Amino acid sequence: MAVGDVSMPHMHVVQGVKIGSAEAYVRYPNRRDLVIFEFSKGTNVAGVFTQNAFCAAPVHVSKAHLAQANPRYLVINTGNANAGTGKLGMQNAQLTCLKLAELAQVEAFEVLPFSTGVIGEQLPIERLTQGLQPALTSLKGDAWNDAATGIMTTDTTPKGASEQFELDGITYTMTGISKGAGMIRPNMATMLSFVATDMPIARTLVQKMLKVSADQSFNRITVDGDTSTNDSCIFAATGCAGGVEITTEDDVRYTVVLEVLSRVMKRLAQLIIRDGEGATKFITVAVEGGHNTQECCDIAYSIAHSPLVKTAIFASDPNWGRILAAIGYAGVKDLDVEKIQVWLDEVQICKDGGAAEDYTEEAGARVMSQTEMTIRVDLGRGPAKDTVYTCDLSYDYVKINADYRS
Amino acid sequence: MAVGDVSMPHMHVVQGVKIGSAEAYVRYPNRRDLVIFEFSKGTNVAGVFTQNAFCAAPVHVSKAHLAQANPRYLVINTGNANAGTGKLGMQNAQLTCLKLAELAQVEAFEVLPFSTGVIGEQLPIERLTQGLQPALTSLKGDAWNDAATGIMTTDTTPKGASEQFELDGITYTMTGISKGAGMIRPNMATMLSFVATDMPIARTLVQKMLKVSADQSFNRITVDGDTSTNDSCIFAATGCAGGVEITTEDDVRYTVVLEVLSRVMKRLAQLIIRDGEGATKFITVAVEGGHNTQECCDIAYSIAHSPLVKTAIFASDPNWGRILAAIGYAGVKDLDVEKIQVWLDEVQICKDGGAAEDYTEEAGARVMSQTEMTIRVDLGRGPAKDTVYTCDLSYDYVKINADYRS
Numbered sequence: 001m002a003v004g005d006v007s008m009p010h011m012h013v014v015q016g017v018k019i020g021s022a023e024a025y026v027r028y029p030n031r032r033d034l035v036i037f038e039f040s041k042g043t044n045v046a047g048v049f050t051q052n053a054f055c056a057a058p059v060h061v062s063k064a065h066l067a068q069a070n071p072r073y074l075v076i077n078t079g080n081a082n083a084g085t086g087k088l089g090m091q092n093a094q095l096t097c098l099k100l101a102e103l104a105q106v107e108a109f110e111v112l113p114f115s116t117g118v119i120g121e122q123l124p125i126e127r128l129t130q131g132l133q134p135a136l137t138s139l140k141g142d143a144w145n146d147a148a149t150g151i152m153t154t155d156t157t158p159k160g161a162s163e164q165f166e167l168d169g170i171t172y173t174m175t176g177i178s179k180g181a182g183m184i185r186p187n188m189a190t191m192l193s194f195v196a197t198d199m200p201i202a203r204t205l206v207q208k209m210l211k212v213s214a215d216q217s218f219n220r221i222t223v224d225g226d227t228s229t230n231d232s233c234i235f236a237a238t239g240c241a242g243g244v245e246i247t248t249e250d251d252v253r254y255t256v257v258l259e260v261l262s263r264v265m266k267r268l269a270q271l272i273i274r275d276g277e278g279a280t281k282f283i284t285v286a287v288e289g290g291h292n293t294q295e296c297c298d299i300a301y302s303i304a305h306s307p308l309v310k311t312a313i314f315a316s317d318p319n320w321g322r323i324l325a326a327i328g329y330a331g332v333k334d335l336d337v338e339k340i341q342v343w344l345d346e347v348q349i350c351k352d353g354g355a356a357e358d359y360t361e362e363a364g365a366r367v368m369s370q371t372e373m374t375i376r377v378d379l380g381r382g383p384a385k386d387t388v389y390t391c392d393l394s395y396d397y398v399k400i401n402a403d404y405r406s
Numbered sequence: 407m408a409v410g411d412v413s414m415p416h417m418h419v420v421q422g423v424k425i426g427s428a429e430a431y432v433r434y435p436n437r438r439d440l441v442i443f444e445f446s447k448g449t450n451v452a453g454v455f456t457q458n459a460f461c462a463a464p465v466h467v468s469k470a471h472l473a474q475a476n477p478r479y480l481v482i483n484t485g486n487a488n489a490g491t492g493k494l495g496m497q498n499a500q501l502t503c504l505k506l507a508e509l510a511q512v513e514a515f516e517v518l519p520f521s522t523g524v525i526g527e528q529l530p531i532e533r534l535t536q537g538l539q540p541a542l543t544s545l546k547g548d549a550w551n552d553a554a555t556g557i558m559t560t561d562t563t564p565k566g567a568s569e570q571f572e573l574d575g576i577t578y579t580m581t582g583i584s585k586g587a588g589m590i591r592p593n594m595a596t597m598l599s600f601v602a603t604d605m606p607i608a609r610t611l612v613q614k615m616l617k618v619s620a621d622q623s624f625n626r627i628t629v630d631g632d633t634s635t636n637d638s639c640i641f642a643a644t645g646c647a648g649g650v651e652i653t654t655e656d657d658v659r660y661t662v663v664l665e666v667l668s669r670v671m672k673r674l675a676q677l678i679i680r681d682g683e684g685a686t687k688f689i690t691v692a693v694e695g696g697h698n699t700q701e702c703c704d705i706a707y708s709i710a711h712s713p714l715v716k717t718a719i720f721a722s723d724p725n726w727g728r729i730l731a732a733i734g735y736a737g738v739k740d741l742d743v744e745k746i747q748v749w750l751d752e753v754q755i756c757k758d759g760g761a762a763e764d765y766t767e768e769a770g771a772r773v774m775s776q777t778e779m780t781i782r783v784d785l786g787r788g789p790a791k792d793t794v795y796t797c798d799l800s801y802d803y804v805k806i807n808a809d810y811r812s
Binding site: 051052053054055081083084085086087088089118119120121228229307311314319320321322324325327328329330332335337338350352353354355393394395398399 | 459461487491492493494524525526527528634635717720725726727728730731733734735736738741743744758759761799801805
């Protein structure tokens with residue numbers, strides 16, 4: 001189902017991170033739907049969360065706990081989002097933390113809860129908390145694959161990325177997982193992602209690196225304010241591989257690690273698109289020549305969100321008028337349409353706001369029939385550029401979302 | 407295919423308006439794809455047009471001509487939108503006006519051109535202009551049904567509304583037609599609408615009444631800036647039924663006529679939704695209790711645009727969490743989710759931001775299985791309210807839009 005190579009790489013163990021899972025029967029029996037991360041003491045942790053006003057109970061609790069201390073545990077359930085669940089939902093998220101804290105002998109605020117699945121139903125809190133001890137008992141370093149599988153909802157494949165890099169003679173690891181799937185507009189996907197390294201990094205920099213990398217990855221498949229109730233991304237640096245802690249951006253290692261993190265997160269974000277609900281094609285929308293990156297993003301998202309563009313791509317139909325229309329309604333002020341160029345891969349379809357003279361339907365259709373393509377737009381009015389990633393809109397998207405709860 | 411009663415009413419003749427049509431073979435043979443309106447001298451005409459930066463050549467020309475004088479003729483072709491067609495497209499739109507002006511012995515600026523259909527292809531200008539004389543020859547008052555049929559694209563049914571009303575002993579008529587169809591987000595629909603009355607109304611008031619009525623009708627199924635390349639709505643007052651011209655809003659007749667116009671335009675707008683591509687259900691989204699109408703609209707559109715909400719409605723699945731999520735990402739500041747109530751018709755699904763205690767899936771599913779329903783949201787923070795109209799998202803939407811050009 002997924003587009004292109006989405007196979008799991010070898011998931012290198014991150015020193016200082018242990019992972020456990022259990023069957024808690026949150027929604028379906030016989031699946032390991034409860035996952036726990038344990039971080040060694042001294043791990044610095046940062047998070048970015050959904051901007052949705054209806055953010056889920058676990059998001060409220062995770063934000064509050066993160067503000068108090070570095071967490072020692074993450075507890076993640078799939079099958080139920082614990083969103084739109086009112087006071088009882090909050091109590092259940094807190095209770096989950098409390099129960100795990102008791103079992104693991106830490107403070108409740110050292111546990112962050114995460115949930116994904118159906119919105120508006122209460123967690124089966126007894127079954128969930130009964131799964132905590134078995135999950136704790138199963139903790140081990142080499143379980144990233146189990147975690148990637150455990151957090152899936154409508155995902156058709158587990159999603160992982162892992163790299164090793166050497167600095168000052170020490171081999172460090174950066175490993176992460178993600179889940180997503182709903183993708184016609186990314187706001188409906190619940191995206192969860194958990195990334196960890198065993199490099200020592202100061203907490204403020206962990207937060208900064210996460211923000212920068214999220215803006216190039218998960219925030220390039222979604223729009224500010226256009227997020228689900230549960231979207232969360234966590235980055236943890238355990239420091240367990242040794243070496244001197246990075247405490248400033250001026251440290252030459254900072255740039256190296258940031259690049260690795262950004263690459264890992266971009267891969268994790270792109271995997272969500274490649275496994276988008278009903279996706280048959282992976283589309284890069286690259287907009288250049290803008291006054292600023294905001295307007296490049298606005299236009300890229302306008303194209304990437306257009307159901308008419310997405311259905312045309314599904315049909316391998318180079319109906320480029322739909323792309324022009326999407327550029328035109330992006331809300332960018334004073335757009336001079338006569339300076340706009342549009343390409344499908346290397347085929348120029350629009351020149352100076354009109355049809356490119358040497359464009360042929362055959363050339364357009366050839367690109368459109370590929371499973372991966374780039375829609376490139378040059379606004380011809382500045383130096384800024386930005387890129388977003390999306391997928392097409394197929395019959396299966398409707399089928400999956402019409403059937404999701406049955 | 408269309409939802410509910412979309413049958414054409416008796417289309418009362420508007421004195422001072424004649425309509426002709428011809429087969430011009432713009433895209434398909436054997437259909438009357440060219441329509442001409444003739445207004446008697448002295449008719450006051452106003453227009454509202456798309457905000458899309460890539461607005462089509464005929465929109466540029468119509469706006470320029472309207473600024474110069476009251477038009478005597480409208481010329482409308484279906485099959486080709488003449489959008490994204492550069493300088494040649496502009497020349498073709500102007501040439502169409504010029505040719506019709508020559509034949510009808512008026513000035514070119516007294517003709518407004520309109521096009522709808524595929525974007526990015528040049529008009530078959532010779533065939534189109536050859537159709538002008540036959541269309542002129544066929545002019546007659548009683549041809550609103552022909553016009554409604556002539557301007558259709560993926561519409562499955564012609565769309566019309568017509569009323570008569572009496573003022574000061576004179577019987578006046580208000581008759582109009584519209585076309586639309588693409589509706590997952592209304593920005594993709596090319597909406598055209600032409601409404602005329604034989605009442606005498608000053609031109610400034612014709613413009614004002616059109617703006618007010620559009621804001622309650624066509625602008626409640628679309629978003630500012632979220633419009634197609636060709637959207638246009640024209641209102642003409644011929645004055646041919648006699649009586650004293652309305653020259654001020656203080657004239658008691660102004661309110662009466664405005665009500666009739668608004669009702670006719672709302673019907674024409676709703677017909678577009680009822681015939682939305684692949685639509686199986688007609689959905690009213692009513693948001694109340696807002697600080698102002700803008701935030702009510704923002705939330706209503708967020709729900710109405712959500713593919714997840716629309717697929718759930720298609721599946722008759724009361725997955726109300728998706729409605730909450732759409733409210734949450736609408737971008738309204740400082741939303742207190744604990745004050746939010748949501749109903750499906752009379753069934754309260756969300757109370758104070760969580761599930762309503764006495765809500766049952768059965769009750770929700772019963773409403774969702776209807777072909778018409780209202781999603782009502784109370785934000786609990788003010789006196790403002792607003793309403794938008796939309797349809798569900800079905801397999802057929804994808805099919806129609808994936809196949810549109812084939």
